[in-house]
Amino acid sequence: MFDFYFDLPLWFRLVLQGTIVILVLFPLAAACSMAERKISAWIQGRPGPNRTIPPFLAWIPGINIIRNLGLFQLAADGGKFTFKEDPVPGNVNKFYFILAPILAMIPALSTISFVPFGAYFKTLADGTRELTPIILANTDVGLLAVFAVSSLGVYALILAGWASNSKYPFLGGVRASAQLISYELSMTLSILPIFLWINAPGGEGTLSLFNVVQTQSQVGFLGGMWYIFLMPVSALVFLVALFAETNRQPFDMPESESDLVGGFHTEYGAFKWSLFFVAEYAHMIVGSGIFCLLFLGGWNPLPWVSLADLVNFGAGFLPIIAAPLVMGLLAITLFLLKVGFFIFFFMWVRWTLPRFRYDQVMNLGWKKLLPLSIANLIFYAVAIAVKDLYFPNL
Amino acid sequence: MSDTLFHFFSVLTVACALGLVLNKNAVASALCLLVCLTGIAGLFVLLDAFLLAVLTVFVYAGAVVALFLFIIMLLDMQGGDRKPFTKASIIAGAAAVGLLCTGLYSFIVRGHIDSPALADTPAVGSSLRAYAELLFTTYLLPVQIVGFLLLIAMLGVIVISKKFEGLEDIK
Numbered sequence A: 001m002f003d004f005y006f007d008l009p010l011w012f013r014l015v016l017q018g019t020i021v022i023l024v025l026f027p028l029a030a031a032c033s034m035a036e037r038k039i040s041a042w043i044q045g046r047p048g049p050n051r052t053i054p055p056f057l058a059w060i061p062g063i064n065i066i067r068n069l070g071l072f073q074l075a076a077d078g079g080k081f082t083f084k085e086d087p088v089p090g091n092v093n094k095f096y097f098i099l100a101p102i103l104a105m106i107p108a109l110s111t112i113s114f115v116p117f118g119a120y121f122k123t124l125a126d127g128t129r130e131l132t133p134i135i136l137a138n139t140d141v142g143l144l145a146v147f148a149v150s151s152l153g154v155y156a157l158i159l160a161g162w163a164s165n166s167k168y169p170f171l172g173g174v175r176a177s178a179q180l181i182s183y184e185l186s187m188t189l190s191i192l193p194i195f196l197w198i199n200a201p202g203g204e205g206t207l208s209l210f211n212v213v214q215t216q217s218q219v220g221f222l223g224g225m226w227y228i229f230l231m232p233v234s235a236l237v238f239l240v241a242l243f244a245e246t247n248r249q250p251f252d253m254p255e256s257e258s259d260l261v262g263g264f265h266t267e268y269g270a271f272k273w274s275l276f277f278v279a280e281y282a283h284m285i286v287g288s289g290i291f292c293l294l295f296l297g298g299w300n301p302l303p304w305v306s307l308a309d310l311v312n313f314g315a316g317f318l319p320i321i322a323a324p325l326v327m328g329l330l331a332i333t334l335f336l337l338k339v340g341f342f343i344f345f346f347m348w349v350r351w352t353l354p355r356f357r358y359d360q361v362m363n364l365g366w367k368k369l370l371p372l373s374i375a376n377l378i379f380y381a382v383a384i385a386v387k388d389l390y391f392p393n394l
Numbered sequence B: 001m002s003d004t005l006f007h008f009f010s011v012l013t014v015a016c017a018l019g020l021v022l023n024k025n026a027v028a029s030a031l032c033l034l035v036c037l038t039g040i041a042g043l044f045v046l047l048d049a050f051l052l053a054v055l056t057v058f059v060y061a062g063a064v065v066a067l068f069l070f071i072i073m074l075l076d077m078q079g080g081d082r083k084p085f086t087k088a089s090i091i092a093g094a095a096a097v098g099l100l101c102t103g104l105y106s107f108i109v110r111g112h113i114d115s116p117a118l119a120d121t122p123a124v125g126s127s128l129r130a131y132a133e134l135l136f137t138t139y140l141l142p143v144q145i146v147g148f149l150l151l152i153a154m155l156g157v158i159v160i161s162k163k164f165e166g167l168e169d170i171k
Helices: A010-043 A064-069 A071-083 A094-114 A142-163 A167-198 A209-215 A232-245 A270-295 A307-315 A324-350 A358-390 B002-022 B026-046 B050-075 B087-110 B128-136 B140-161
Strands: A119-123 A129-133
Touching (some): A167 A209, A167 A232, A167 B050, B002 B026
Antiparallel strands (some): A119 A129
């Protein structure tokens, strides 16, 4: 049915796939801003945006439901950011001032290329079926590549703060660089136990996120266990570091409104500001996705129930479920549900916890999370060695 | 395709390296270094050394240059007046120029190294196992020594930068 697609040149297919993913991610990030307003309203016991509607649509019966959900507010916001006057303050360093929001978008949108977001059965030439990831760039260095590209996101904040040439943005930029570097360490150390666990002695060694999900979908008690149960401390440290890396409250030191006005983006407005905003949400989406892949079994519906089990079971009644398109959509839906829950969790935390002071952020990062993640790594290194030596068949 | 990419990344790397040295603005220099390192990572990718490329971006572009920028911004370095030459600095400069010229000369005249046949070099690519085995067997001692040197440097920075008032502080 789709054979004509695979006859297209490779570069064209890659460009097409990349464009499609960005076309999904970008509006998704924008929709998160809407979700944030609605969820914050819900947590604070108020209705949130529920009045916006284009006048020429108001006659349609039943459209009030969409209006009350605030969906038109999203379009209004988008239009406002695009068409509003976009002033550049007089004393800024113009080149870097304009470069910063562009730099913010590049890592935010390109990290997704190393993140698998689904899987489907591919029928090989000899008739056997193989689980294949839906991913833009399926490399063996997977997770490391995600970290490498996303670590470039800090330059946008530093440059924005420096180029604005005023005190508040400057302080925001300095805070951003210090905070991101501090939490990167604990973040990387916290996920090492997972890769110690999945890279059995004698194997080729892999950092691929697809393989992490595969090792969570095996048979048996340990095989089907999600890593959040196996390594709860890793998951906790990773989650806290993720909050800090995405600059979400309670870690939003770079922009803390109460003491820095708006932090690194004080001087920005209109479209440039919205680029920073979308970049933050894109980071959040990708970060939640990575957390789900590492600790929550990716696209597997339940612990000890893998997607392949579910599809094989379902195909007994409805053979079409095993078709690549249906199975891929099912996997992506399951994955997006988990990601959606985590985005809700991000917002839940934001509207529940007060912001840390800067010294508390540094204390937590260097004196608590880092030793905890190192101890966690050593514990699992020893435990995995003991398990491999004495209980190889567990 | 890969030839075009090679030329692109090489020109990018060299141009940014020049920009790094010639730029008067410290922040612009640091950004040139950032682009230069990204270009080097691109060259590594063309050599199929994916792990090396990713690590270059992660460690150098992601963390080290960010620290440079952090320090530049924190100290607000804007060039400033050059110190006058002294006798010692002239001698040291001349010696350095001499060494550099000797190195360049020997590189041009007899620097030709037969590159090993492609079939002899194992394609390590992104195989973590190959890297790990080399790190823990052939290069174990150099890695340990470099790690130890870094530790000493770190301790040295702490000792130099921290002002010890009395014996109480050292404890």
